[in-house]
Amino acid sequence: MSATLKEIAQRVGRSVTTVSRALAGYDDVSEETRTLVRQVAQEMGYEPNIAARQLQKQRSDTLAIIVPTFGPRFSDPFFSELLAGLGNEAARHGFDLLVSTRPPGDDEQATYLKNIRSRRVDGFIIVRTRARDPRIELLQQHRFPFVAFGRTENELNYPYVDEDSEHGIRLVVEHLVQLGHTRLACLAAPPELMFARYRLRGFTETLQRHGMAVDPSLIVTGDLTQRQGRELAGQLLDRPNPPTAIVASNDLMALGAMSAAQERGLTVGRDISITGFDDIPPAEHAHPPLTTVNQPVYKIGTVVCQMLIKLILGQEIEQQQIIMQPSLVIRQSTGPAKPSEGRSDQ
Numbered sequence: 001m002s003a004t005l006k007e008i009a010q011r012v013g014r015s016v017t018t019v020s021r022a023l024a025g026y027d028d029v030s031e032e033t034r035t036l037v038r039q040v041a042q043e044m045g046y047e048p049n050i051a052a053r054q055l056q057k058q059r060s061d062t063l064a065i066i067v068p069t070f071g072p073r074f075s076d077p078f079f080s081e082l083l084a085g086l087g088n089e090a091a092r093h094g095f096d097l098l099v100s101t102r103p104p105g106d107d108e109q110a111t112y113l114k115n116i117r118s119r120r121v122d123g124f125i126i127v128r129t130r131a132r133d134p135r136i137e138l139l140q141q142h143r144f145p146f147v148a149f150g151r152t153e154n155e156l157n158y159p160y161v162d163e164d165s166e167h168g169i170r171l172v173v174e175h176l177v178q179l180g181h182t183r184l185a186c187l188a189a190p191p192e193l194m195f196a197r198y199r200l201r202g203f204t205e206t207l208q209r210h211g212m213a214v215d216p217s218l219i220v221t222g223d224l225t226q227r228q229g230r231e232l233a234g235q236l237l238d239r240p241n242p243p244t245a246i247v248a249s250n251d252l253m254a255l256g257a258m259s260a261a262q263e264r265g266l267t268v269g270r271d272i273s274i275t276g277f278d279d280i281p282p283a284e285h286a287h288p289p290l291t292t293v294n295q296p297v298y299k300i301g302t303v304v305c306q307m308l309i310k311l312i313l314g315q316e317i318e319q320q321q322i323i324m325q326p327s328l329v330i331r332q333s334t335g336p337a338k339p340s341e342g343r344s345d346q
Contacts, residue, residue: 003044011040025093027315063090063308064098064121066111068128076224076252077280078297079127082149085301086125093309095122109134116142122312125149125304129160129194147308149300151194159311161304161322165195165277168293168326169202169247172275175291175328176245177210180337181273185218185236185243187229187253199249199277218243222253229256237264237272244272244337251276251283251292258286258333273334277326288332295326 009019014033022029022037023046029037065086067079083099090097098121102108112135115121122145126135129150136156139146148160176184186203189196204214220236222228229248236243237260248254254276261272268274269288276283279294303322310317 003041003046005046008037008041008044008046011044012036023094026313059122059312060120061094062096062098062121063123063125063305064100064115065125065127066108067099067101068104068108069101077282078250078252078278081280081297082127082301085298086305089302089305090309093305095309104130109138112138116144123147123308125308130192131194131197133194145308145311147304147311149304153194153197159307159317159320161300161307161324162195163295163300163324163326165198165326166202168277168295168328169199170206171326171328172247172277172291172293173203173206175330176247176273176275176334177206177212179245179273179334180339181245182212182337183215183218183241183243184212184245184247185220187232187246187248187257188219188221189224189249190221196249203247222249224250224252226252226256226259229253230260231256233257233260233274234263237261237266242272245334246272246274248274248276251278251280251290254290254292254333255282255286258290269332269335271338273337275334279329283329284331286333291331291334292329293326294329296324300324 005016005019009016012019014037018029018033019037022034023041025034063086065083087097100111102111112124124139124144124146126133126146126148127150129136129148129152131153133152136146136148136152136158140156140158146158148158150162151160173184184207186200188200191197200219207214218236220232222232229252233246233256236246246257248257254274257274258268261268261274266272274290276290276292278297279292283290283292307317
């Protein structure tokens, strides 16, 4: 038989109210007391009445993330890392994480609206923000709690965490220029995604700062998949005057580009340099290991989750908008341009 709050309170020498608030994770109970109460509750086999507790609090203790994706198959290590950060932090605070996928569009909006009206969840995590994002506009209209991973161009006032994509690509281009590359191609992300605009701007402006012309024919847009990266890189490499370096907007497209190069008998890091962005686990174990931009995706997931839970509990968020700085991770997929290539016209 499950222990009661009163029995736990007698064991730890605290009031029933303190025990209840400790188990609910309230900050007005010390961390020492919360730890003690949870440990004793576990030892005594305490099982909370979830339905009663949720009814009393008028909360579902559930956070939601609707991942925008196309097609029936979904596998992206970037999101796996993000979901791990979100899920672990949610569990630490006694919240569940509801994960679903929807393609951008009317069905996606309808799903948000359904959850808002039913109060099935307490708040949303928004990912891969768009330049003009109807999800954010909808949630603001209904005054429903949310925190986003990313910014928008219309500068809506909402809580978010983002990484400095523009700075990250600048680090990549500077690295390639220092290696002697002057003919750089870019595998860009879909322009409706806000991070795509930052990364493309970092690419073009860094080239221009070095007095190098930007060749629009060397900027191609892909859907952030490995398959698309392979196809687009193959098209670039089959040109009469191919690039000597390819800057991809994410690691999956970069890994696809590496496959395209190797299929053409090129040695990545010697005959062609290729870079990614995100530093997903497969990047380090690719052949050769991928030079990329590391953004702390797990940490971002943790911070976003913390901010959302504070919003739901009515607690103050010290910093509403956070920009994290990425770092360049240099591996073997980049190397010096060959003398004849390094002096080609952009």
